[in-house]
Amino acid sequence: MTHTSAWKLPNLDCAGCALEIEEQVGALSSVDSVRVDVISKRMVVTARGDVDELVIKTAKKSEPTLVMEKETPKTRSWSFGGLDCASCALSVEDHLSNQAGVVSVHLDWAKKTITITTKEEEPSSFFEALLKKAKEVEPLFEIVRPEVKHSIISFELIRLVVAILIFASAFFTKQPSLYLISYAIAGYSVIWRALRNIVGGKIFDEHFLMSVASIGALAVGEVAEAAAVMLLYLIGEYLQEAAVQKSRNSILATLDLHVNEARVVDGSNVMLVPSEEVQVGSIIRVLSGEKIPLDGIVLSGTSTLDMQSLTGEALPLLVEAGSEVLSSAVNLTGSLEIEVTKIWEDSTAAKILHLVEESAAKKAPTERFITTFARYYTPAVVGAALLLFFIPFIITGNKEPWLYRALVFLVVSCPCALVISVPLSYFAGIGSGARRGIIIKGGNYLEALAKADSAIFDKTGTLTTGEFSLASVDRFTDSYSEEELLLLAGSLEAHSTHPLAQAFVLDTPPRSVTNVQEYAGKGIVGMIDGKTMSIGNNALYTELGAPVSEHGALLFVIEGVLVARFVVTDTIKREAPSLMKRLRSFGYSTLSMISGDGVKNAQRVGTELGLDHVYGGLLPNEKQEQLFALGAERPHYFYVGDGMNDAPSLAASNVGIAIGSGASDAAIESADVVILPDDLNEIGNLVSISKKTARIVRENIALALGVKALAMVLAALGYAPMWVAVIADTGVTFLAVLNALRLLIITPSR
Numbered sequence: 001m002t003h004t005s006a007w008k009l010p011n012l013d014c015a016g017c018a019l020e021i022e023e024q025v026g027a028l029s030s031v032d033s034v035r036v037d038v039i040s041k042r043m044v045v046t047a048r049g050d051v052d053e054l055v056i057k058t059a060k061k062s063e064p065t066l067v068m069e070k071e072t073p074k075t076r077s078w079s080f081g082g083l084d085c086a087s088c089a090l091s092v093e094d095h096l097s098n099q100a101g102v103v104s105v106h107l108d109w110a111k112k113t114i115t116i117t118t119k120e121e122e123p124s125s126f127f128e129a130l131l132k133k134a135k136e137v138e139p140l141f142e143i144v145r146p147e148v149k150h151s152i153i154s155f156e157l158i159r160l161v162v163a164i165l166i167f168a169s170a171f172f173t174k175q176p177s178l179y180l181i182s183y184a185i186a187g188y189s190v191i192w193r194a195l196r197n198i199v200g201g202k203i204f205d206e207h208f209l210m211s212v213a214s215i216g217a218l219a220v221g222e223v224a225e226a227a228a229v230m231l232l233y234l235i236g237e238y239l240q241e242a243a244v245q246k247s248r249n250s251i252l253a254t255l256d257l258h259v260n261e262a263r264v265v266d267g268s269n270v271m272l273v274p275s276e277e278v279q280v281g282s283i284i285r286v287l288s289g290e291k292i293p294l295d296g297i298v299l300s301g302t303s304t305l306d307m308q309s310l311t312g313e314a315l316p317l318l319v320e321a322g323s324e325v326l327s328s329a330v331n332l333t334g335s336l337e338i339e340v341t342k343i344w345e346d347s348t349a350a351k352i353l354h355l356v357e358e359s360a361a362k363k364a365p366t367e368r369f370i371t372t373f374a375r376y377y378t379p380a381v382v383g384a385a386l387l388l389f390f391i392p393f394i395i396t397g398n399k400e401p402w403l404y405r406a407l408v409f410l411v412v413s414c415p416c417a418l419v420i421s422v423p424l425s426y427f428a429g430i431g432s433g434a435r436r437g438i439i440i441k442g443g444n445y446l447e448a449l450a451k452a453d454s455a456i457f458d459k460t461g462t463l464t465t466g467e468f469s470l471a472s473v474d475r476f477t478d479s480y481s482e483e484e485l486l487l488l489a490g491s492l493e494a495h496s497t498h499p500l501a502q503a504f505v506l507d508t509p510p511r512s513v514t515n516v517q518e519y520a521g522k523g524i525v526g527m528i529d530g531k532t533m534s535i536g537n538n539a540l541y542t543e544l545g546a547p548v549s550e551h552g553a554l555l556f557v558i559e560g561v562l563v564a565r566f567v568v569t570d571t572i573k574r575e576a577p578s579l580m581k582r583l584r585s586f587g588y589s590t591l592s593m594i595s596g597d598g599v600k601n602a603q604r605v606g607t608e609l610g611l612d613h614v615y616g617g618l619l620p621n622e623k624q625e626q627l628f629a630l631g632a633e634r635p636h637y638f639y640v641g642d643g644m645n646d647a648p649s650l651a652a653s654n655v656g657i658a659i660g661s662g663a664s665d666a667a668i669e670s671a672d673v674v675i676l677p678d679d680l681n682e683i684g685n686l687v688s689i690s691k692k693t694a695r696i697v698r699e700n701i702a703l704a705l706g707v708k709a710l711a712m713v714l715a716a717l718g719y720a721p722m723w724v725a726v727i728a729d730t731g732v733t734f735l736a737v738l739n740a741l742r743l744l745i746i747t748p749s750r
Helices: 015-026 052-062 086-097 124-137 154-173 176-199 206-219 223-254 348-359 365-396 400-412 416-434 443-451 482-493 499-504 538-543 576-585 599-609 620-633 644-652 665-670 681-717 722-745
Strands: 002-008 031-037 042-048 069-071 075-081 102-108 113-118 142-144 261-266 269-274 283-286 296-300 303-306 317-319 336-340 438-440 454-457 464-475 514-519 523-528 531-536 554-558 561-572 590-594 613-615 637-641 656-659 673-675
Touching: 002 052, 015 031, 015 042, 015 052, 042 052, 086 102, 086 113, 086 124, 113 124, 154 176, 154 223, 176 206, 176 223, 206 223, 206 400, 206 722, 223 722, 365 400, 400 681, 400 722, 416 438, 416 443, 416 681, 416 722, 438 443, 438 681, 443 681, 454 620, 464 482, 464 499, 482 499, 482 523, 482 531, 482 554, 482 561, 499 561, 523 538, 531 538, 538 554, 561 599, 576 590, 576 599, 576 681, 590 599, 590 620, 599 613, 620 637, 620 644, 637 644, 644 656, 644 665, 656 665, 656 681, 673 681, 681 722
Parallel strands: 454 590, 454 637, 590 613, 637 656, 656 673
Antiparallel strands: 002 042, 002 069, 031 042, 075 113, 075 142, 102 113, 261 269, 261 283, 283 336, 296 336, 303 317, 438 673, 464 561, 514 523, 523 531, 531 554, 554 561
């Protein structure tokens, strides 16, 4: 039996650590899948049977200091505000703990969180009632959205400043005791964590290397060097954590899409209801300045919406009665009344949150290589440091200079710059896309896009607007006038869900149609006035066993006789030509299109856009087969589509890209990248982000390995003092992190 468990990992700050935990837990024979998400600080494990204890043991063996908090359906947590004293919080905790069905209530005063555990699984209304009781005890108590932290804990900054001041005093007064005090203040946490890791079976990490090197420096009488090692390391860690936190905050701010409550209108009553409890068909009111909590249709009111959190679009969107609106868009001007069309779980905002949360699960091959590299690299350099000490010592009998060189060699060998900056580069690349409304489901897709040299597009709704019009009518009979043919065809097409049916919208009431049967991607058959009529492509008539000699987009047959051919066209999107030109500038040698539309229409679009290969008249399964054929010739490609019939191709492609906020749910689920703006320029921006991410990853690898290799040679030859080694380690790490964060300030052209 499959069993899924989840844990919160509140002190997981390192992407490299997350990768290692994921790899170790995933190696367990009974574990089917594991996802460690550094963004939400959460681990989800699916296994055969209950293996929670083994998972915890394995995760903590990989990372001994890891804090793991088990999530259960019976436990819920919220952030709270309004209380200004710990005793007030304690009174709330005591009161709620005595309520029926409650096992425990815990208010974390430092984190401003309240956690309630119940005996049985309870509905949301049960917890809402408890929170109302809390407000009765303390009227200022309120549930709030957790704020994104914008600074490192102040204690760390104070510790850093104090250690620097004492070190400076030691430098000017030449007092060794002051160096020791500075060393203790700056280094106690490093040594403590190294000891805990050793007890947990994890020896070769940066804390171990720094501890051994600094304690060794003390042993050979280099007190100032030891203090400098720890102080520079602490400075580097602080700056590095500040840079990483900036990245995380930027992405978390991008993902702040959830609206806690909706203003539900019921007749003359207006109630604030949790967004998760609002049902489809409910009427909600959104005032100026508020976020729209749920997807819906505007019933009344006119306003403009800020769509930047969803699509990255800077220009406000005008909406009025009949307009579709998406959750998390900001209502800028007037009040709107909206009929809800999707519950929260199915809303646009919820889908985006889910997609981005899942993105951390799919690591790029380079990320996985770096994790494996670090696992073997660190023990190897420790061995090299031992050889650097023992071999010359045995030969010369001189101990101290070689011990010092070996210690410097250890300090410079830490793989921090690689282990931190490479995953952070992909993390920042995903965040850069998210800020533009481009949801990339994993670093592996960014890496694949950076290698792509070929692109394949769907036509209708992707390269063209999907708004069809009738270009011409060819009659093959005098029995019906053109007006009669259009009325009959329009009456039949009124029952079709295919986009081409839009070309037959009637100005007059349609005729009654019975026995309607639609053939997906081929056409539709029905009876009007007792006569069997059909309209569709050649594939329809082949399936019906009555092939026709004419070829065209839509052939109209009445009682087995071909009476007309309709030529339907749609408009190429205005940004399509510039996208093709931009892709060519990126080095894309092959641009192709596969379409279910007629061959002539497809060829017309392909010619106007300068495409290399065009394939028309394909059914969904045939589109996928053609995709495989193209992919076999050029394996580094991406495919772009938007419709339900694109889902198989999106799922099967090297990288599948669903485009447009109106993309079908099937397309979004099947795609590897979802572009919310209905703007083809964003495909070019996506490629630009992927290539810049790949370039920054290569730069960071070259920077880290190059500087470290040079510093290790200098250390072995005795030309690098220990403070240079620390700069080569923490300094390079900090530079690599800053380099990765350049991705967050990318502003690709529109």
